Amino acid sequence: MSLIVHKYGGTSMGSVERIQNVARRVAKWHAAGHQVVVVPSAMSGETNRLLGLAKDISPRPNERELDMLAATGEQASSALLAIALMEQGVAARSYTGWQVPVKTDSAYTKARITSIDDARIKADLADGRVVVVTGFQGIDDEGHITTLGRGGSDTSAVAIAAAIGAQECLIYTDVDGVYTTDPRVVPEARRLSVVSFEEMLEMASLGSKVLQIRSVEFAGKYRIPIRVLSSLTDPLMSLEEEMTSGTLITFEEDQKMEAAVVSGIAFSRDEAKLTLLAVPDKPGVAYSILGPIAAANINVDVILQNQSVEGTTDFSFTVNRADFPRALEVLEQQIGPAVGAREIRSDDKVCKVSVVGIGMRSHVGVASLMFRTLSEEGINIQMISTSEIKTSVVISDKYMELAVRALHKAFGLDQEGGSL
Amino acid sequence: MSLIVHKYGGTSMGSVERIQNVARRVAKWHAAGHQVVVVPSAMSGETNRLLGLAKDISPRPNERELDMLAATGEQASSALLAIALMEQGVAARSYTGWQVPVKTDSAYTKARITSIDDARIKADLADGRVVVVTGFQGIDDEGHITTLGRGGSDTSAVAIAAAIGAQECLIYTDVDGVYTTDPRVVPEARRLSVVSFEEMLEMASLGSKVLQIRSVEFAGKYRIPIRVLSSLTDPLMSLEEEMTSGTLITFEEDQKMEAAVVSGIAFSRDEAKLTLLAVPDKPGVAYSILGPIAAANINVDVILQNQSVEGTTDFSFTVNRADFPRALEVLEQQIGPAVGAREIRSDDKVCKVSVVGIGMRSHVGVASLMFRTLSEEGINIQMISTSEIKTSVVISDKYMELAVRALHKAFGLDQEGGSL
Numbered sequence: 001m002s003l004i005v006h007k008y009g010g011t012s013m014g015s016v017e018r019i020q021n022v023a024r025r026v027a028k029w030h031a032a033g034h035q036v037v038v039v040p041s042a043m044s045g046e047t048n049r050l051l052g053l054a055k056d057i058s059p060r061p062n063e064r065e066l067d068m069l070a071a072t073g074e075q076a077s078s079a080l081l082a083i084a085l086m087e088q089g090v091a092a093r094s095y096t097g098w099q100v101p102v103k104t105d106s107a108y109t110k111a112r113i114t115s116i117d118d119a120r121i122k123a124d125l126a127d128g129r130v131v132v133v134t135g136f137q138g139i140d141d142e143g144h145i146t147t148l149g150r151g152g153s154d155t156s157a158v159a160i161a162a163a164i165g166a167q168e169c170l171i172y173t174d175v176d177g178v179y180t181t182d183p184r185v186v187p188e189a190r191r192l193s194v195v196s197f198e199e200m201l202e203m204a205s206l207g208s209k210v211l212q213i214r215s216v217e218f219a220g221k222y223r224i225p226i227r228v229l230s231s232l233t234d235p236l237m238s239l240e241e242e243m244t245s246g247t248l249i250t251f252e253e254d255q256k257m258e259a260a261v262v263s264g265i266a267f268s269r270d271e272a273k274l275t276l277l278a279v280p281d282k283p284g285v286a287y288s289i290l291g292p293i294a295a296a297n298i299n300v301d302v303i304l305q306n307q308s309v310e311g312t313t314d315f316s317f318t319v320n321r322a323d324f325p326r327a328l329e330v331l332e333q334q335i336g337p338a339v340g341a342r343e344i345r346s347d348d349k350v351c352k353v354s355v356v357g358i359g360m361r362s363h364v365g366v367a368s369l370m371f372r373t374l375s376e377e378g379i380n381i382q383m384i385s386t387s388e389i390k391t392s393v394v395i396s397d398k399y400m401e402l403a404v405r406a407l408h409k410a411f412g413l414d415q416e417g418g419s420l
Numbered sequence: 421m422s423l424i425v426h427k428y429g430g431t432s433m434g435s436v437e438r439i440q441n442v443a444r445r446v447a448k449w450h451a452a453g454h455q456v457v458v459v460p461s462a463m464s465g466e467t468n469r470l471l472g473l474a475k476d477i478s479p480r481p482n483e484r485e486l487d488m489l490a491a492t493g494e495q496a497s498s499a500l501l502a503i504a505l506m507e508q509g510v511a512a513r514s515y516t517g518w519q520v521p522v523k524t525d526s527a528y529t530k531a532r533i534t535s536i537d538d539a540r541i542k543a544d545l546a547d548g549r550v551v552v553v554t555g556f557q558g559i560d561d562e563g564h565i566t567t568l569g570r571g572g573s574d575t576s577a578v579a580i581a582a583a584i585g586a587q588e589c590l591i592y593t594d595v596d597g598v599y600t601t602d603p604r605v606v607p608e609a610r611r612l613s614v615v616s617f618e619e620m621l622e623m624a625s626l627g628s629k630v631l632q633i634r635s636v637e638f639a640g641k642y643r644i645p646i647r648v649l650s651s652l653t654d655p656l657m658s659l660e661e662e663m664t665s666g667t668l669i670t671f672e673e674d675q676k677m678e679a680a681v682v683s684g685i686a687f688s689r690d691e692a693k694l695t696l697l698a699v700p701d702k703p704g705v706a707y708s709i710l711g712p713i714a715a716a717n718i719n720v721d722v723i724l725q726n727q728s729v730e731g732t733t734d735f736s737f738t739v740n741r742a743d744f745p746r747a748l749e750v751l752e753q754q755i756g757p758a759v760g761a762r763e764i765r766s767d768d769k770v771c772k773v774s775v776v777g778i779g780m781r782s783h784v785g786v787a788s789l790m791f792r793t794l795s796e797e798g799i800n801i802q803m804i805s806t807s808e809i810k811t812s813v814v815i816s817d818k819y820m821e822l823a824v825r826a827l828h829k830a831f832g833l834d835q836e837g838g839s840l
Contacts, residue, residue, distance in 0.1 A: 016476040053500055056436040058507040063504075067501035068514055072492035079489035080473055086485075087478040094488055097517070099563055143519055 002167040003035045003125070007135065007157035010044035011174040012231035013077045019043075022172075023084035025235035030090050032239055035125045037164065039135045039157040040081050040330045042073025063108035066145045067137070071097070073151070074134035092130040092318040095120065097137035097145070103155065104138035104146045108296060111146035112214075113138060113155065116163035116322055125164075133160055137143045140207055147214070151212030158215045160220035169224050170246075171211065172231035177247035178203070180381045180413040181265040185404050188414035193244075195263055197251040200226075202356045202390045203266045225249050261359030262366060262411045265404050266390075269351045269397055271301070272324035273382065276333055278312040280343035288339050289315055296330050302352070302385040302394060312342075316383060318394060351397035352406060355411065356390045373410040379403055422587040423545070427555065427577035430464035431594040433497045433649035439463075442592075443504035445655035446550055450510050452659055455545045459555045459577040460501050462467065462493025462601030470709045482530035487557070488595045488626045490516070494573070502552045502828070512550040517557035517565070522576065524558035524566045530636075530726040531566035533558060533575065536583035545584075553580055571632030578635045582642035585679035589644050590666075591631065592651035597667035598623070598630055601685040606825050608834035612665075615683055616778045617671040620646075622810045623686045623776055643671050682786060682831045683753065685824050686810075688769045689817055691721070692744035693802065694751055698732040698762035708759050709735055716750050718743040722805045722814060728780070732762075736803060738814060744768045770802060771817040773824060775831065787811045793830040799823055 008022050008027070009362040022040070029036050050069050054061040085092035097104075100120055104111035124131045135153025138146050148155050154171060163171040176191060178200065183189040195203075197220045203211040210228055219226050229246025230284055279285055286305065293300060304316045319327045328346050336344050360366045374381060380400065383394035395403060410415060428450070430444050442460070451457050470489050475480040498514040504510035516634045517524075520540060524531035544551045553563040555573025558566050568575050574591060580587040597611040598620065615623075617640045630648055640644050649666025698706055706725060713720060739747045748766050756764050780786045790811055794801060799822065803814035815823060828834060 018475060019477060037722075050496060053436060053496075054503055057439060057500060057504045061503045064507050065499040065502045065514060068502075069496050075495075076470060076473075076489050076492045079485040080477060082488075083474050083481045084477045094485060095486075145516075152633075209721050218673045248778045 001035065003037075003164060004029065004039045004166075005039060005157050005161040005166045005169045007039040007169065007171045008041065008231055009048070009153070009171075009173045010041040012172050013040050013042070013081070014039075014044040016080075018078050018231075019077070019084050020218050021105070021235045022081060022231065023088045023090070025172075025231075026085060027088040027090045028236060029239070030130055032335065037121060037125070037133060039133050039153055039159060039160060040074065040077045041135050041153040043077050043080075046073040046076070048054065059190060060227060064144055065202075066067045067111075067145050070121050070133070070147050071137040071145045074136050078132045078134045084128055085132070090130050091128055091130060091327045092133070093124055094132040096134045097156075098139035098143075100133060100160075102133075102138035102159070104148070106140040107145065108144075108146055111138060111140070111151045112148040113148070113159045113218075116159055118164045120196045121160070121164055124339045134332070141409040144288065148214075149212075150213075154212040154215035155218055158218040158222075158224055158226065161224045162218065165403055166224065166343075168228045168230065169219070171215075171226055173210065173228060174230070174232060175210060175228075176230035176233075176245065177228050178249070178264070180263065181404055182267070183409050185267075185401050186265075186344060186408045190413065192247050192263060194248045194250055196276045196358045197249055198389050199263045199356050200249045202354070202387070203264055209346065211249075218387050219249065220251060225250055262355055262357035262413065263359075264356050264413065265407050265411070266354045266356055267351060267404050269392065269400060269401060270321040271318050271350050271352050271397075272327070272348035273316060273318050273350045274324075274327055275314065275316040275345040276331070276336065276339065276343075277314050279315055279339050281311050281313040286315065287340060289335050290317070292330050292334050293317075293327060294318075296326060298327050298330075302383050302392065304385075318350070318352070318383070321348055349397050350394050351400040352392050352394050353400065353407065354390045354392040355407060358389050360389050360391070369410060370407060376402060377402055377406050421453045421455065423457075423584060424449060425457045425459060425577050425586045425589045425672050427573060427589065427591045428501075428651055429573070429593045430461040432592050433460050433462070433501070434464035436500075438505050438651075438758070439497070439500050440507075440816055441655045442501060442509050443510070443650065445592075445651070446505060447508040448527070448656060449683040450550055450585045453562045454817060456542060456554060457545070457551045457580060457586070458501060459553050459573055459580060460494065460497045461555050461573040462490075463497050463500075465694035466493040466496070467529075473706040484564055485533075487528045487565050490567050491557040491565045492667040494556050498552045503549055505552070510550055511548055512552060513544055514552040514554070516554045517576070518559035520553060520565075520580075522558035522579070524560055526560040526562065526564065526566065526611045528564075529791045530568055530569040531558060531560070533568070533638075536579055538584045541580070541584055568634075571635075574632040574635035575638055578638040578642075578644055578646065581644045582638065584630060586644065589639070591635075591646055591648045593648060594650070595630060595631065595648075596650035596665065597648050598669070598684070599681065599685070601828050603825055605687075605821050606685075606750045606828045606834075608828065612667050612683060612831060614668045614670055617669055618809050619683045620669045621776050622774070622807070623684055631669075635638070639669065645666075645670050654675050681783045682775050682777035682778050682833065683779075685831070685833065686774045686776055687771060687826050688819060689770050689820060689825050690741040690768050691738050691814065691817075692741045692747070693736060693738050693766065693770045693814060694747055695734065695765040696751070696756065696759065696761040696763075697734050697765060698711050699759050701731050704742070705733065705735070705759060709755050710737070712750050712754050713737075713739075714726075714749060716746060718747050718750075722812065724803050724805075734772075735761075737776075738772070738803070739768070741768055754780065767802075770814050770816050771820040773827065774810045774812040774818065776828060778809050780809050780811070789830060790827060793826050794823055797822055797826050837839050
C-alpha cells in the first residue's frame, strides 16, 4: 500500500463524462489498496469564463477579489469529483485550500505556499476515504483566499504530496509525457520515459508547457518523484501498465539507467533583445542598466556584456516579448541618457533555442555540436548563454523550427537510446 | 447616517450589466453617507447549472458535496460585485459565509444559522468600505461549508442585518413589492406600501413567493424592518423616492396608519386532500394517523377531525401535492388497516385560498364575508382552517382563480384604502 497524489488538469475534468472517468481511475487505485489524494483543476474554460466576467466589469480588477472569484472553479470541480467517486462506491470528501488549510503569503493571483497542515487529509485517509483537495488556491494569514497563478494546481499537488509524504505525485494531463521537443515542431520527437529533475526544471523554464515550473522546484526541494501521464487512456488499464506510461521526473540520477547526454530541445518564441552600444565601461554599469528595468517589474532573461573598443562596452539582454515596448521605453528615456550609450538597438523578432541534458556535466562537445549544426544550416547566433545542464542560443525567430529540427536530429533524439 | 443591508436576488445579479447597476445603486447609498452591507445571490441560472452537473453525475449526490458545489455561485457573484463597486470608486471587500463567519448547524442543503460574528464586517465598515457577504451559505462547527436552501440569501441578509444591528434590510428583487394577491391572477391587485410581519409570515407560508419564510421569521424574531423593492428601477433615483417604493414589512403595528382589515388574498395550488371515513373514535386516533405520515417525512398542512355517527370520526388532512402518492400509499397500506377506517378518500385536485389580515384580530365578519362570497360564486368549501390573522379554505382547484378574484373584489382590495 502506498500513498499517492493524483493531479488532473482542466481538460481531464472538462465534462461530466471526463469527471466520471477520473473517478473510475481513482477508484481503481483505491481498490488496489492505495491511499489517494486527488487535486483537480477547474473544468476547462471555467477559469477563463470567470476572469472574463471580471474583465467585462473592470479593466484592472482588484486582485484579492479575482482570487475570491477564480477559486470557485476548483471548489466546484472538486465537489463534483467527490460526488462522482461516491457514485463509484468510494468514500470521498472534498476540501478547499482554506479547509486543509494550505497557507500562502498574501501575493494575490501569484501566491506562494508557506505551509500545509496534513492533519485533516491524514485523518480522512485513515478512515478509508479518497481526499479531494482543490488545486490552485490557499488562504493567507488574514483569512483571505489566495490563488497560485496559472498552472498552480501542479504546484498544489506536489506541495500536498510533500506535506503528506506521498511516494509519488501523478500529474494526469492531456499529453502522455515529456518529449524530447515539441512534437508539433518535430514529428520525430520521442517521449522520455525518465527525465531528471534538473532537466525538467530547465525545460519548464525554457518554455515546455507540460508542468508549471514552481511545481518542479517544489518537487526538487522535497524530493517528490513526479510522473506526467495521460488522463485520456482507458481509466481501467492495469496499474502496472499505468506506472510504466508517461514520463517519470526523478531526482535519483542513477535511476536513469540509460542516461543520454542530451534529453531534449526546448525553445521559446516570445523573446525580444535590447542592446546598448558603446556604454562607457565603469564599475556599476550593469546595475545602472538593469536596476531601472527591474524597477519597472520586467523580468530579464539572457544577459551579455562584451568588452568593446576604447574603454566602452556593449550590453545586451532579452526580455519576454510582452514586456518589450515598456523595456524599450525605459531604455530610451531613462537608461540610455543616464549611462551615455552611443546607440540603442532592439529586436523583437528573436527566439531562444536550448539543448538540455544532465549528461552535459560530464560530456564535452555538446556546445560545439550545437554551434556546428546551426552554422551548417546558415543560422546566425546572436547570443549564447550556458548553464551546467543547458546551452541556449538567441537567434532570429524565423529560423526557430529549422533550428529545433536540426538540433533534434543532430543529437540523435529521434532514435531510441539516442543523443550522441 | 444609518447602517443598511441590501440583498439582491439572482435576476438582479444576472449579467455584467445588472451587476454594474447594483454597484451604481450601492455606490449612491454609500455616497449619501450610509454604511452598507450587500448580500447577493448567485447569478441567475448558476445554481441550477451547478446542481444540474451534480445530478448528471449522481441521481442522489452527497449533500455535503452539493453545498460545497452550490456555495461557489454566491462566492463568484460577490467577488464580481466587489470588483464592480471598486470600479465605481467605492472601497469594497467580499466575504464568504465561512470568512465572516456565519455559523450554522450541519444540516447540509437546509442548514440553519446559529450565530454570526460581526467583528470583520464592522471593522471594514468603520474603514469606509462597503462589505459584500455571500448569501445562502455558512460554515458548521467542523469547518464544512453549508447552505441554507433555496431562497436562503433572504435569510442570510436578514440574519446579518440582525447581527450588525442594521436599521433596515432592503430586499431588491424582480418584483416591486408585496401585492394584495398575485397580479397574474387578479390584474387589479395592488401593491401594499406597508404590511405587518405577521401578515407577511402568513402570506409567505401560504404561497406568496416574494420572500423565503425563514427570512420573515428571522426579521420578526430580531425586529428587523424589511423593505421589498425592485432592482429594475433607475439605480440613481433619489434615496427619498427609493425609500417610499416597494413594500415595508414592519413589526410596529402603529406604523401601519391606515391599516386595512384584510391585506391580501394568498393561495396555493399544490395541495392534495386525504380523508379516512368512519374511524373508530378513541383516544390517540390522531396520532395513529399522523405519526406514520410524519415518519415518512411528509408535512401535513390543514387537519380536520369531525365527529361522525355511532362513535366513529372522519379525519381529513392536506399535504403538498408532490407528497400525495407517498402519503396515499402510507394511508392505504399502514394506517387504514391499523386504525380500522371504513374507507379512504383522496383528492389531489384541490387548492387552498386564504384571506390574510392583521385587522381580523379585532374585526368580526371577515370569515362570513368570505364564505358568502364563495357561495355566491357557487364554490363548494371542502375544508376550513383559521388562525388569528387568516382564514383558509380548501376548494376544488378548478375554482382557484375565480375564488381569488371574487374575494379580492369583495374585500375591496382593488381600491386604494380598501378592505371593508
